Amino acid sequence: MNQHRPFSNMLPRIVELVARAAAGLKYDVREYVASESIAAILTSLIDELTKTIVEEDEGVIRCGLCGRGPFTRKGLYLHLKRVHARQIEELVLSELEHRVWVMKNKLNS
Numbered sequence: 755m756n757q758h759r760p761f762s763n764m765l766p767r768i769v770e771l772v773a774r775a776a777a778g779l780k781y782d783v784r785e786y787v788a789s790e791s792i793a794a795i796l797t798s799l800i801d802e803l804t805k806t807i808v809e810e811d812e813g814v815i816r817c818g819l820c821g822r823g824p825f826t827r828k829g830l831y832l833h834l835k836r837v838h839a840r841q842i843e844e845l846v847l848s849e850l851e852h853r854v855w856v857m858k859n860k861l862n863s
């Protein structure tokens with residue numbers, strides 16, 4: 755891919771964060787990004803994506819992307835990283851690009 759995409763160098767770290775958040779494991783955005791404004795964007799992005807990526811019903815955890823499960827928290831984390839890393843990258847990118855676009859348009863209006 756020769757098209758420049760913002761954040762693409764951060765993607766592996768962001769996928770790690772999303773997988774941790776979705777599985778309900780501990781994570782700290784500030785360990786991964788230095789910029790406070792990007793950390794804030796990431797935090798809200800992760801909250802949003804988590805809703806799509808995990809289905810939790812009365813303590814039973816399933817993958818929201820393929821419906822497999824039930825998983826333990828650790829099991830879901832590993833499943834997301836093994837099976838859905840690319841898919842999560844795409845979700846993160848399109849959501850980030852959307853948010854950056856919205857911000858730019860707010861600034862210009």
Ligand SMILES: [Zn+2]
Pocket residue numbers: 817818819820821822833837838
């Ligand atoms: Zn899955």
